[in-house]
Amino acid sequence: MALAFLASRPGAFCSVREIVDDLKLPKRLLAEVLKDMSRATLVDATRGPGGGYRLAMDAKTLPLSRVVEVLEGPVSIADCGDGCSLQPSCLIQTGLTQVTASIRKVLDNMTVAELLEQTDTPAAKAILSV
Amino acid sequence: MALAFLASRPGAFCSVREIVDDLKLPKRLLAEVLKDMSRATLVDATRGPGGGYRLAMDAKTLPLSRVVEVLEGPVSIADCGDGCSLQPSCLIQTGLTQVTASIRKVLDNMTVAELLEQTDTPAAKAILSV
DNA sequence: ATAAAATAGCACCAAAATAGTGCCATACAA
DNA sequence: TTGTATGGCACTATTTTGGTGCTATTTTAT
Structure with a gap:
């Protein structure tokens, strides 16, 4: 939400209080x-x-995958690394890796700018128009 | 993992102990x-x-979205319903809904059968070949 | 019959992840 | 030099999730 807000005021410094x-x-x-x-x-x-x-960059060049990585670490739906005790008998590790890749692609292909563009409720638009 | 296991033994009843x-x-x-x-x-x-x-159905007709819904409820990356106190001022609800839809599509388009097909480690294959 | 194998149900505990706070230091501009 | 604002880090509290205890009921092989 905050990044979308900053994207709506490109170039301007916004304080935490304002946001x-x-x-x-x-x-x-x-x-x-x-x-x-x-x-x-x-x-x-x-x-x-x-x-x-x-924003340190144009919102159009900021994919959601990047944001997720900063806030929550690498995009993945399960921690399938060597640390997992189930790995030896896991039947789905490779499959889950593919699912993760697909989801990552979704997040790669949507930017903060696009997220903001979808804003459609009156109350939200009012915030943007100030 | 269990569903993939069951998919590898189509029609057969497998006990919890076996699995x-x-x-x-x-x-x-x-x-x-x-x-x-x-x-x-x-x-x-x-x-x-x-x-x-x-399995109650052919693994090829069982999408991961269905499994996720059973285990974790509706597929979504945020609870953007009327219960959310941020809704009035939320700039990204509609955008997130779109992201959710895309992710849902990923899960709709992969089945338990496909998940199982990806199994490639020797140890995992050994389990399947019994 | 009956004992063993297995699921059904439900409450409960424990561990981990996440949301949110306290407190102080540092920087900047009027 | 004072007020406004971010920087850092440890800490608390809440929620979610992983996992268990216990008992009842169903089924089938003997």
């Missing part, structure tokens, strides 16, 4: 998340009055 | 899961000596 006021998110939590995204260079940050966050 | 011995799964847990699948008519069950479970 939270519009999107009704827990302030501290959003701050943590944006810190993570900043570390991952998904967003730029500036401090002090007038500071805040902005 | 667990081959797949090295916690017995009680698999029993719970198979009960759920039985209630959802994904598998047939028979009791008594020689009893067990078998």
Whole structure:
């Protein structure tokens, strides 16, 4: 939600307060998340009055897969690595890998910009039009 | 894993003990899961000596989406219903719905039979060849 | 008949993941 | 130099999920 918000104000630095006021998110939590995204260079940050966050790239070049990776680690539906005790007898590891690849492709092929474009409710559009 | 196992023995009733011995799964847990699948008519069950479970349909006609629905409820990446307090200000609900639909399509288009076909490790193949 | 093999049901516990907070340090601009 | 804002990190709390205890009921081979 926050990235879509930033995408709607390209180039402008938006503070956590602004974002939270519009999107009704827990302030501290959003701050943590944006810190993570900043570390991952998904967003730029500036401090002090007038500071805040902005997308570090064009939203059209930011696939959801990248966002998911930053927030939750590698895209996968199961941890099928060597650490899994079931691996020796697992009949579906290879198949699940393929499913994961397909899902990853879905996330690769949708960007934050596209996510934002779909916004269609009046209340949401009102937020964007400010 | 269990459904792939059953798919490898079409028509035959397999007991929880047999499955667990081959797949090295916690017995009680698999029993719970198979009960759920039985209630959802994904598998047939028979009791008594020689009893067990078998797929209720051809594995080729059993998409993973159906399995996921039985085990985890409706396929979705977020609970965007009316119950969500963020809905009024959510910029991405519609977009996420589209992503969910795409992922659902992935799961619709892969069957338990296909999952099983991908099995390629020697140890796993040994289980199938018995 | 009856004992053994197996599922049915349901409550419960434990571990892991996730949502959310406390607290302080650091930077920046008016 | 003061107020605004991010940076970092540990911590708590809640939810979800993996897993268990126990008992009842059904089935079939002997």
